[in-house]
Amino acid sequence: MHSIPLGVVAGLLSVAALTHAAKPPPSSANQQRIGAGRLIYQQYCASCHGAKGEGKPGWQQRDAQGELPPPPHGPEGHTWKHADGMLYRIIRDGWRDPFNKTKRQTMPAYGQTLAPGEIRAVITYLKTLWTPEQRRIQREESRRQPFPPEAQ
Amino acid sequence: MVDLIMTIKQRRQSLRSLWRLLGMAAVFVTILAGHGLAGAAASTSFKDRIVALEFDSATGTLLKATAKTLSQSNDQGQTWTRVALPPSAAKADVAAVAISAGDKRVLYIAGPGLGVFRTKDGGRSWTAANQGLPNRRVVALTTHADQADTVYAYVTGKGIFRSQDAGARWRLMDRGPREKILHFVHSNMPGSMETGWLFAATSEGVRRSMDCFCGWHKAGELVGKVESVAYDPDEPQRVYAGTAKGLFVSADGGEQWTSMKSPASVITALTAAPSGVLYAGANGSLFLSRDRGETWEKVDA
Numbered sequence: 001m002h003s004i005p006l007g008v009v010a011g012l013l014s015v016a017a018l019t020h021a022a023k024p025p026p027s028s029a030n031q032q033r034i035g036a037g038r039l040i041y042q043q044y045c046a047s048c049h050g051a052k053g054e055g056k057p058g059w060q061q062r063d064a065q066g067e068l069p070p071p072p073h074g075p076e077g078h079t080w081k082h083a084d085g086m087l088y089r090i091i092r093d094g095w096r097d098p099f100n101k102t103k104r105q106t107m108p109a110y111g112q113t114l115a116p117g118e119i120r121a122v123i124t125y126l127k128t129l130w131t132p133e134q135r136r137i138q139r140e141e142s143r144r145q146p147f148p149p150e151a152q
Numbered sequence: 153m154v155d156l157i158m159t160i161k162q163r164r165q166s167l168r169s170l171w172r173l174l175g176m177a178a179v180f181v182t183i184l185a186g187h188g189l190a191g192a193a194a195s196t197s198f199k200d201r202i203v204a205l206e207f208d209s210a211t212g213t214l215l216k217a218t219a220k221t222l223s224q225s226n227d228q229g230q231t232w233t234r235v236a237l238p239p240s241a242a243k244a245d246v247a248a249v250a251i252s253a254g255d256k257r258v259l260y261i262a263g264p265g266l267g268v269f270r271t272k273d274g275g276r277s278w279t280a281a282n283q284g285l286p287n288r289r290v291v292a293l294t295t296h297a298d299q300a301d302t303v304y305a306y307v308t309g310k311g312i313f314r315s316q317d318a319g320a321r322w323r324l325m326d327r328g329p330r331e332k333i334l335h336f337v338h339s340n341m342p343g344s345m346e347t348g349w350l351f352a353a354t355s356e357g358v359r360r361s362m363d364c365f366c367g368w369h370k371a372g373e374l375v376g377k378v379e380s381v382a383y384d385p386d387e388p389q390r391v392y393a394g395t396a397k398g399l400f401v402s403a404d405g406g407e408q409w410t411s412m413k414s415p416a417s418v419i420t421a422l423t424a425a426p427s428g429v430l431y432a433g434a435n436g437s438l439f440l441s442r443d444r445g446e447t448w449e450k451v452d453a
Contacts, residue, residue, distance in 0.1 A: 030270070060367050078366040081325075082345070084363070090345060098343030099369075099407060137323075144316075 030124065037125030040118050044110060049073055053129050066101035073126050080134035084123060085145030091119045116151040123147075202433025204249045204335075205423040209385060211257070214423075214431060216438065216452075219245035219406070222261065222275070229431065229438050229451035232319070238269050238278035248335070250291040254300030258318055262293035268305055270319050281319030286310045292333050296363075297348055297388075304350065306333045310438035312365070314351075329359035329368035330350070335380045335421075338363065341388035341405055351391060351406060353378035358393055360406050371406030380422040384444070392445075394419030394432060399445060415439035415448035 042051065048070040049055055055072030060070055071077045079087065094109030110119065127135055154316050157243070204217040214225045216232070220241065223232040237246070244265030252258040262268045267288030268281045279417035282288060289308045296302035301318045306328060313322040331354035340348045351371065357376055360371040377396050384390040393400045398414030399422075416434030428444040438452035 062369065068367075078364065081364055081366065086346060096343075135253065151169055 005015055033121045033124045037121035040122050041125055066099055068097055068106060074129045075131050075134060078131045079126055080138050083141040083145035084147045086152055087123045088147055119150045120147055123137055182242055201435035202246055202421045202438060205421045205431050205433055206249045206251055207423045207425040208251045209426055215249050215250045216291050217246045228440055235275035240266055247291050252295050252300050253298050260303060262290040262305060264289045264291050268319055284322030285313055292324050292336050294336050294338045296338050304338060307335060327364040329354060331356040337381055339383045339388050351381045353381045358406055362384040372402060372409045374400055374409045379420050382422045382424040384424050385426050392422055392424060394422040412445045
């Protein structure tokens with residue numbers, strides 16, 4: 001029988017731990033939240049951001065009105081760069097790009113439409129579209145800007 | 153006899169070839185010498201060129217960097233005190249200087265080959281702050297307008313790195329705009345999804361991104377090389393660009409640019425202070441405006 005060096009075992013365990021840590025907690029509560037978030041996403045977000053979160057073509061460039069088209073939510077987009085607190089605020093309050101030449105909101109506000117728990121559920125669903133590394137980075141960002149108390 | 157004649161002819165040809173070679177070598181040496189002199193002249197002017205200006209609004213201190221020196225002035229550039237640089241700066245050039253927001257007054261310098269250094273005691277001691285950077289080719293550095301510990305560094309060919317612990321650790325945020333960044337500033341201009349904006353002076357105009365790094369966009373139609381950008385701390389939508397064709401200003405966050413009165417044809421460094429004060433470095437000279445660039449005076453020889 002071959003003996004495996006302790007260092008290799010420790011390394012493998014560390015990798016396993018990191019891989020595991022990069023995934024959202026596999027609790028049933030979290031799974032329920034992801035499922036609810038998916039449904040809310042399909043109802044309120046998919047028409048602009050795409051059924052699979054693929055965004056609008058040309059999302060990186062302003063259109064003729066100076067508006068930024070809805071970005072994708074997957075690894076190629078920038079949603080994962082935002083902390084939980086900021087994502088929550090953007091969905092709740094909306095956001096208008098100051099260089100938008102129209103009066104439209106770039107991202108409409110859903111604070112009157114969705115309950116705090118529903119907004120959090122959508123964000124929890126969006127996290128399933130990211131890579132483990134992106135989830136890890138976003139979790140670090142969220143330490144400084146967590147969900148607000150109303151969504152805890 | 154015939155052999156003798158051939159040998160003499162061959163020797164003559166060899167001698168001619170030798171003279172030709174010597175002549176060419178002399179011309180080559182002359183060209184090299186001339187180039188060396190020109191190079192020396194160029195390096196002299198490069199040595200004195202103001203590469204970065206930074207104004208500390210909290211203390212009223214103006215910082216001025218050349219490739220090999222750092223100085224500070226508390227009287228709008230009338231008198232200067234040298235700030236000691238770390239020993240590594242003897243081997244690599246300074247390209248950027250920035251001071252932290254808040255009360256900590258952490259001063260940073262950076263440069264290609266130098267990496268990032270910080271001092272908390274006005275230059276008496278410097279600490280290298282490169283953990284997480286891929287190499288030391290840092291050509292631009294800026295501090296967050298409001299967050300004391302947040303710093304941004306641009307590494308050529310790699311992208312923009314951010315530290316939120318005063319340079320202790322860095323993390324790649326994005327690759328930056330397609331164009332090469334020469335200088336950049338963090339601005340607290342309203343309207344960002346996150347906490348502010350980054351304005352970059354690039355090899356081809358000004359580029360702008362929210363500090364969430366959600367994408368770099370062209371800021372207006374300013375074309376050509378922009379050496380430096382600055383914004384008015386009292387009115388952050390008012391952005392200035394120092395270029396090889398003088399100064400330009402935008403009143404709407406970089407959408408529209410207009411040429412403004414410039415103290416020199418080429419502006420190499422720029423910074424704005426409260427109450428409409430502007431400082432512009434034009435190679436080795438420093439200029440001051442107290443009226444948002446309407447009039448200029450030379451304050452430093």
